[in-house]
Amino acid sequence: MSLTEAEHVFAGVHENGINDFLKAFLTARPRYINYGSPSFVPVTTALATNVPAIAFPGIPGGIQYAVRFSIPSLDCHPDSSGGASPLPPGPGQFSIRTKVTITVACGRWEQHPNTDKPPSGAFIPLSTSLDVWVRGKPTVAYFGPGVGEIGFMVEDIEIVDIKPDSLESVLECIIRMILQAVLANVRLPFHALTIGAFSLILLRGPEIEDDQIKLYGDV
Numbered sequence: 358m359s360l361t362e363a364e365h366v367f368a369g370v371h372e373n374g375i376n377d378f379l380k381a382f383l384t385a386r387p388r389y390i391n392y393g394s395p396s397f398v399p400v401t402t403a404l405a406t407n408v409p410a411i412a413f414p415g416i417p418g419g420i421q422y423a424v425r426f427s428i429p430s431l432d433c434h435p436d437s438s439g440g441a442s443p444l445p446p447g448p449g450q451f452s453i454r455t456k457v458t459i460t461v462a463c464g465r466w467e468q469h470p471n472t473d474k475p476p477s478g479a480f481i482p483l484s485t486s487l488d489v490w491v492r493g494k495p496t497v498a499y500f501g502p503g504v505g506e507i508g509f510m511v512e513d514i515e516i517v518d519i520k521p522d523s524l525e526s527v528l529e530c531i532i533r534m535i536l537q538a539v540l541a542n543v544r545l546p547f548h549a550l551t552i553g554a555f556s557l558i559l560l561r562g563p564e565i566e567d568d569q570i571k572l573y574g575d576v
């Protein structure tokens with residue numbers, strides 16, 4: 358029996374290669390990790406993505422905000438963090454470390470006396486940055502021989518040293534949803550794992566071990 362057991366082809370990518378891919382992809386397309394409402398990002402460009410403000414009665418223009426992630430760093434099982442990760446990857450899992458910066462436009466308003474004009478005032482941007490650890494697993498979309506892509510599914514998230522626990526849970530939920538939406542735009546195509554004229558017919562995977570994401574198949 359071959360090293361690939363019942364399969365004839367093995368394709369794998371090391372975590373270093375994945376991190377090189379993430380750096381290249383997100384450096385060329387920073388709009389996938391930078392988001393802002395109109396006061397921060399008037400229109401979507403190559404640098405940032407426009408998102409709607411949060412509508413709320415009595416706040417002119419709604420709550421304006423921006424969310425920015427640093428380029429994620431991925432670690433495949435086994436854990437390479439030296440014990441630093443609060444969510445070390447287990448068999449078949451990866452961990453991701455990133456930093457999120459959240460900015461809100463904080464405003465004060467004065468109502469115009471004896472008029473129907475809305476409140477007016479200045480906005481001051483207030484920001485905070487949080488270290489975020491994520492644990493997840495790879496996904497695969499297979500469209501036919503040699504055509505498919507590997508994705509990333511978030512399972513757990515940890516923001517360290519936030520109190521009370523209820524605030525931590527709320528922030529982790531919000532950031533988990535946002536980060537999963539961000540990672541949905543980052544997919545590793547099969548052709549990055551194959552060589553020349555060979556087209557991988559996927560039979561098994563993706564699997565994670567030995568600091569790699571692995572696919573097994575035939576040609």
